[in-house]
Amino acid sequence: MSEFKSGFVTIIGRTNVGKSTLINLLVGEKVAAIANKVQTTRTAIKGIVNRQNSQIIFTDTPGIHKPKHKLNETMVETSFTSLKDADIILFLVEATSKDIGKGDNLIIQKIQESNQKAILIINKIDLVKKEDLLQLIEKYRNQYPFEAVIPISALQSKYRNIILDEIEKHLKQGPAYYDIEEYTDQTVRQLAEETIREKALTLLKDEVPHGIYVEVEKLQLRKNKEKKDIYDIEATIYCIRESHKGIIIGKNGEMLKKIGRLARIEMEENFGLKVNLKTWVKVKENWLDNPSIVNKFKLK
Ligand SMILES: Nc1nc2c(ncn2[C@@H]2O[C@H](COP(=O)(O)OP(=O)(O)OP(=O)(O)O)[C@@H](O)[C@H]2O)c(=O)[nH]1
Ligand SMILES: [Mg+2]
DSSP: OOOOEEEEEEEEEBTTSSHHHHHHHHHTSOOSOOOSSSSOOOSOEEEEEEETTEEEEEEEOOOBOOOOSHHHHHHHHHHHHHHHTOSEEEEEEETTOSSOOHHHHHHHHHHHHHTOEEEEEEEOGGGSOHHHHHHHHHHHHHHOOOSEEEEOOTTOGGGHHHHHHHHHHHOEEOOOOSOTTOOBSOOHHHHHHHHHHHHHHHHOOTTTGGGOEEEEEEEEEEEOTTSOEEEEEEEEEEESOHHHHHHHHOGGGHHHHHHHHHHHHHHHHHHTSEEEEEEEEEEOTTGGGOHHHHGGGSOO
16 A cells, blocks of 8 residues: 655745635645635635545635735735645646746745745636746746646636645655535534625625625524524624715615525535525724734734
8 A cells, every 4th residue: 555645735836816716626625615706715724635645734814015004014915924824835827827926936935945845836727828837838938947737727627636646756654634524614603604705795795795704603503493413603793984885785785685585505515415505794903903803813
């Protein structure tokens, strides 16, 4: 029998390049919120992959960007700190970039400082022509000695095993750190908060979704009349302005209903049981710079 291997893999990259889409693809479960907006992921999230002879623990991180407030600063700090715990780094970039930008160069510098092995993943190849992709690969290869360069689309499952096989090659002998039933380090409460926030991010525009955080106040498991398990979940969506509150609730409460409905459907699917979800909206000005709230997102 071949030896069992395990290791920690941190996924890092600029905001919106597809890191969370990739961790979900690799784990095969919804562990991280995805949105076509910048700064979707706010904290480090673990996703666990169990293979026949290995266990790989991935960490999805907030996208690297220029911080504008305390929350942003904490997010970027979390991402760079997560590099230190990694055995292998997956550096994710977008195939649509013409050159290696400032943010990507900063990440390369941090990878170098970490002294860890790094694999470059070029994502969103569905959006580019082959010759442009080859040029970008060449540029990155000249910039840093990556263990491998893998062009992918995180929307296509055929790339899953290509990435996992490559990672496995670099893993060292080690134990399974997590039970095989576990696929994330997040609690049901955190998953619920992120699901609601993801739906708000997807449905809302401009700066409204970026000023949102969600807090689950009640999470209770009970049996319904048919003796089936059901979660009663009550959550508050906090936003930074009174005008945002109006937008989140929407005309006749339509927007809030829509956010709640989509979140409930996804939670029922992911948790495998019924969910009874109630949501409220409250204003909390300046929370983005409030250390006691921002600490919630800090690396623990
Ligand atoms: N066309 C295309 N879109 C993709 C691909 N992978 C991800 N996306 C989209 O890119 C957007 C951002 O994806 P996320 O996974 O949220 O990106 P992220 O890097 O986690 O973003 P942050 O958490 O903000 O740093 C979403 O709209 C995804 O659907 C891909 O291979 N091709
Ligand atoms: Mg993300």
